[in-house]
């Protein structure tokens with residue numbers, strides 16, 4: 001009789017454990033599903049936008065080789081491309097150089 005009682009108790013605990021595991025799995029599944037369906041804020045997208053907003057584009061002055069912020073640089077349209085300079089003096093030097101080069105060529 002004690003042997004049967006032990007088997008009964010074993011089966012009872014087996015049932016309890018398997019049922020609690022099943023319940024736990026369903027709870028985890030439900031939590032994952034609710035987390036996935038929740039509206040996401042895309043933190044990576046906002047951080048990328050912030051970084052691009054903060055990042056200032058530097059342009060190189062071809063005359064003196066200085067790197068200047070594009071918003072502060074003096075632009076000069078050279079054919080199809082836009083060249084940037086740190087000062088009007090550099091721009092004029094570049095313009096006169098290219099004119100001389102064009103005259104020689």
Ligand SMILES: [Zn+2]
Nearest residue numbers: 061064086090
């Ligand atoms: Zn310069």
